[in-house]
Amino acid sequence: MTKVSYVHFKFLPLSVRVLFSMVLLVFGLGYCMAMVQVWESHAGKDGNPMLSAKDLMISYSGNPEGTRLETALRGPMADMLDAENKQKIFAWLHAKAPQDQFDSTIGPILQEHCVACHNPSANPNLPNLTNFDGVSKVAAADTGMTIATLVRVSHIHLFSITFIFFITGYIFTHSYIRPAWFKCVVLATPFLSLIVDVAAWYLTKLWTGFAWAVIIGGALYGICFTIMWFTSMYQMWLYKPSQDLIDAQGRLPSVSA
16 A cells, blocks of 8 residues: 655645645744845944945954944944944054043043943843943953854754744645656755754854855745745645646655645
């Protein structure tokens, strides 16, 4: 007896197709939000508003040409200060951040524009910019994410992305794709790319060129997610089954999955 590997979307109950579609809609929206978050977190750290490999190098391995505060003000925090005040802070940082200038010039700027959020009572997870000691920590050389931060983000990333692609991939297995090997490649690639992506976060600290592995890994599972999402949605609602699918009542043997 031939083993059945899957049942095509068109032969699933309507309720199951509605469930699959709702999951994909939410995942699709979530993926778009994730791309916006990546842009907001990393773009502009090299002084250019576009997202680049150098932005990722700075995020993970640090910026040998500047400090954490300068990197933030050239990147995600660029809109928080006007150009004149940013230049005053940059000049202070390049002068080795003396305390007397902080008290007379830099402190008042930060007090007016930054400490509403950057204080321990408002958000203990943000750098404390209310005093010289707190600012000194972000006025030090930018070494990128700490290993502790990378480990914390890694396990969240690995678990969450794995669940997303397991569910999306399971839905996609009900699609009719030829050749069969292409379907398997699309299913497997996101998981392999995820490993490459996360590993490159750490390796970028050893050699900044690994930032390209982050970009390539992210691009690959983005492409696979797009293929699975659109193929599944199309075949659930718009696809006309081929004759061999109709003859088999949507059940195809595992050899041709």
